[in-house]
Amino acid sequence: MIRELFALEGGHCRQLLALVDRRSPRLVRFEAVFLALHHAREGWILVDTGYGEAFAPASARFPQRLYRWATPVSGTRSTASLLRARGIDPAAIRHVILTHFHADHIGGLAEFPQARIHHHAEALAPLQALRPLAQVRNAFLSSLVPSWLPDRAHAIPPTAFSRDAELPFPSHDLFGDGSLRLLELPGHAPGQVGLAFHSPAGPELYAADAYWRESQLRLRRAPLPPALWFQWDRAAYLRTCSRLADLYSSSHYHLSACHDAGTAARLNARGRPS
Numbered sequence: 001m002i003r004e005l006f007a008l009e010g011g012h013c014r015q016l017l018a019l020v021d022r023r024s025p026r027l028v029r030f031e032a033v034f035l036a037l038h039h040a041r042e043g044w045i046l047v048d049t050g051y052g053e054a055f056a057p058a059s060a061r062f063p064q065r066l067y068r069w070a071t072p073v074s075g076t077r078s079t080a081s082l083l084r085a086r087g088i089d090p091a092a093i094r095h096v097i098l099t100h101f102h103a104d105h106i107g108g109l110a111e112f113p114q115a116r117i118h119h120h121a122e123a124l125a126p127l128q129a130l131r132p133l134a135q136v137r138n139a140f141l142s143s144l145v146p147s148w149l150p151d152r153a154h155a156i157p158p159t160a161f162s163r164d165a166e167l168p169f170p171s172h173d174l175f176g177d178g179s180l181r182l183l184e185l186p187g188h189a190p191g192q193v194g195l196a197f198h199s200p201a202g203p204e205l206y207a208a209d210a211y212w213r214e215s216q217l218r219l220r221r222a223p224l225p226p227a228l229w230f231q232w233d234r235a236a237y238l239r240t241c242s243r244l245a246d247l248y249s250s251s252h253y254h255l256s257a258c259h260d261a262g263t264a265a266r267l268n269a270r271g272r273p274s
């Protein structure tokens with residue numbers, strides 16, 4: 001079990017909510033939430049890293065600056081400093097799980113050179129193979145990938161994921177003790193993974209960006225085309241959303257997603273031992 005968890009906000013962007021829920025014509029904040037999970041043996045584990053301190057310089061020039069225009073970003077700061085403010089020593093982080101390589105998830109990665117970096121083996125190469133403009137369109141800023149990553153990476157091959165006993169997504173038991181299962185959640189980005197674990201409040205399914213807002217699952221509504229075009233594999237994205245919507249209405253898992261309204265507050269309320 002994960003004994004304690006923090007959900008932190010690593011910057012945010014503003015977007016038109018109607019693109020996601022098809023009904024609210026207003027600009028809202030989409031927080032870039034990342035998690036710190038406390039594992040009895042492995043210590044604090046990070047799940048994604050927010051925009052971090054590297055996002056601003058990485059998006060200063062063209063064509064990368066287009067990313068800021070498409071999704072105006074603010075509130076970015078050092079991910080390590082956000083952890084320190086919660087009493088977590090960033091130098092003691094031994095594991096970082098990257099759900100996918102979009103800039104709002106890897107911006108703080110360079111701040112953790114001592115950690116082992118876990119990610120799906122098919123998450124990075126397809127983005128690195130794109131031309132620079134296509135990389136920006138796919139929310140990937142290559143300079144955010146530290147030069148040391150190949151030495152620190154644990155790239156998990158698809159063959160390491162197998163049928164899950166409880167969930168309709170192939171899973172990989174990261175530490176071999178059942179405490180943290182990575183789930184293949186295809187569609188949003190290449191090799192995207194989510195997580196299944198037990199928090200002090202019960203079973204959790206953290207879906208990363210497999211959906212953005214709870215209304216997508218509750219109302220079974222796909223995002224409007226501009227937001228749908230942004231997905232790496234639209235058919236797979238819609239299939240994954242549909243399976244998550246089934247779980248939302250029937251499972252005992254608490255579902256959460258990185259950019260949903262109130263995610264950090266809800267997870268923080270579930271993350272303390274009672």
Ligand SMILES: [Zn+2]
Nearest residue numbers: 100102189209
């Ligand atoms: Zn994403």
